[in-house]
Amino acid sequence: MNLLTPKRAGVGRVVTNDICSAAKASGFARHFAVDVSGTPLEGNFLVGQSFGVLPPGVDEKGKPHKVRLYSICSPSIGEDGEGKILATPVKRVIDEHYDDHSLFLGVASNYMCDLHPGDEVKITGPSGRRFLLPAQPEHHDYLFLATGTGIAPYRGMMRDLLAHDAQANITLVMGSPYATDLLYDDELRRLASEHPNVRYLTAISREAQADGHGRMYVGDRLAANIEELMRLLCSERGLIYVCGIEGMEIGIYQALAKLLPREWLGRYLQIEPAALTDIDSWDRRALRTHVKHTSRVFLEVY
Ligand SMILES: Cc1cc2nc3c(=O)[nH]c(=O)nc-3n(C[C@H](O)[C@H](O)[C@H](O)COP(=O)(O)OP(=O)(O)OC[C@H]3O[C@@H](n4cnc5c(N)ncnc54)[C@H](O)[C@@H]3O)c2cc1C
Structure with a gap:
């Protein structure tokens, strides 16, 4: 450091x-x-x-x-x-x-x-001493969530994980206003097509999605693809990384709070029970007061 x-x-x-x-x-x-x-x-x-x-x-x-x-x-x-x-x-x-x-x-x-x-x-x-891969990367699966230049660390992390022959399942969800704003898009699509354990999903907030869904933020993409994500998330191996625009974590934590079974939610986020009755009204202040992330969640927003 x-x-x-x-x-x-x-x-x-x-x-x-x-x-x-x-x-x-x-x-x-x-x-x-x-x-x-x-x-x-x-x-x-x-x-x-x-x-x-x-x-x-x-x-x-x-x-x-x-x-x-x-x-x-x-x-x-x-x-x-x-x-x-x-x-x-x-x-x-x-x-x-x-x-x-x-x-x-x-x-x-x-x-x-x-x-x-x-x-x-x-x-x-x-x-930076926390937003890192774990010491034994092969023991985990990864949900990487990004907006804007928040894609940066995942480009390197995915290359590191794949170079070490990790069998890890990696799902990257990249959010941007328009499809033309997706950074490293070609490279990431290529990576996903070459590695069956890599999934690359996008969430475009000001345009309809190529797969037929309407406009969506990263949290909406989690909801749309929750069936396939559940296996990754409801597992001892699951880790969640969030990187990008400050405030993006609100929608993501709201989506997780609604989608994950209570037991698994508790393994990622510690949320005061009272806050769970009012998820839609969370703002940055509510998040700071009521939600704590555990050692399974890594956050870098700016
Ligand atoms: C851990 C971390 C990682 C980062 N990684 C990246 C990265 O990979 N890529 C990247 O591009 N950036 C990254 N950033 C952001 C980067 O550090 C800079 O903040 C960014 O590039 C803007 O710096 P700047 O000097 O160009 O702007 P500045 O001159 O610092 O201006 C930006 C500041 O001015 C104010 N401001 C913004 N817009 C306006 C406006 N319209 N009118 C008046 N005031 C305004 C805001 O307070 C803002 O903080 C990262 C930040 C952190 C903390």
């Missing part, structure tokens, strides 16, 4: 910075790969962890920009198989300013998306 810190940052070199969102996507994302060889990060990161980027310049208070974290989407051996190159999908933050509607550009994401192969970038990390 934190072999490189903002005060003692390392210097990586951009290897690739290619657009990885579809031409018609509603935003822009880039597969950003950086060579960390010669820094303490080389060979010293785990799938599920993040690394930091220090953008140059100062903020509105004249202080150096703070570090921003990016989930590593590479397997633990890196993109290159030698732990020298790690990658992340970076989404450009472009918006209108909340206050005056002027153009709002996120500092680090736009800095990174504008870099070219060969450019230097200040890096920190690795960060």
Whole structure:
């Protein structure tokens, strides 16, 4: 953890910075790969962890920009198989300013998306001690739930699990507003078609689904496919990982609370009985107060 810190940052070199969102996507994302060889990060990161980027310049208070974290989407051996190159999908933050509607550009994401192969970038990390694969990955089955760039850790985790010949059953559910926003979609479809133990499901919230269902969020996809998911979830082997947009866990926990038999629900989430009578009205505050996740649930939202 934190072999490189903002005060003692390392210097990586951009290897690739290619657009990885579809031409018609509603935003822009880039597969950003950086060579960390010669820094303490080389060979010293785990799938599920993040690394930091220090953008140059100062903020509105004249202080150096703070570090921003990016989930590593590479397997633990890196993109290159030698732990020298790690990658992340970076989404450009472009918006209108909340206050005056002027153009709002996120500092680090736009800095990174504008870099070219060969450019230097200040890096920190690795960060994250909990959103990791278990010590004995072959003893588990996995339900991976993602929205947006939350797909990043699963790309690496799936490669790690499959490389170790784990017999684990893996179901990945990826949520996005439009089908064109699904990151690494081709790669994940290929992976699922090549490995019978991998299932790749999507939940598109602003379009009908290719399988005939209407618009849906990740929680709705769990409900639609609950028969096949029940085997994975109602088993001593089951683990649930949730990664992506802050707040996504509400719909997912609501769906699980409605779908899972009480005994199994308790093994994933500890929910005060009173809260179970009013699942539909859960908000972030209610979740914090009434719902605790157990060691079978891993959450990384931002
Ligand atoms: C563990 C972790 C992993 C992450 N992994 C990834 C990843 O894999 N890929 C990825 O792209 N990002 C990831 N992020 C998010 C990333 O760290 C940055 O927060 C993101 O890239 C935005 O940074 P920025 O410097 O571009 O934007 P900033 O300059 O930091 O601007 C964003 C901030 O400005 C404010 N803001 C946003 N929109 C507006 C607006 N319209 N008007 C006014 N204020 C606004 C918000 O407070 C927001 O926090 C991760 C974050 C965490 C904590």
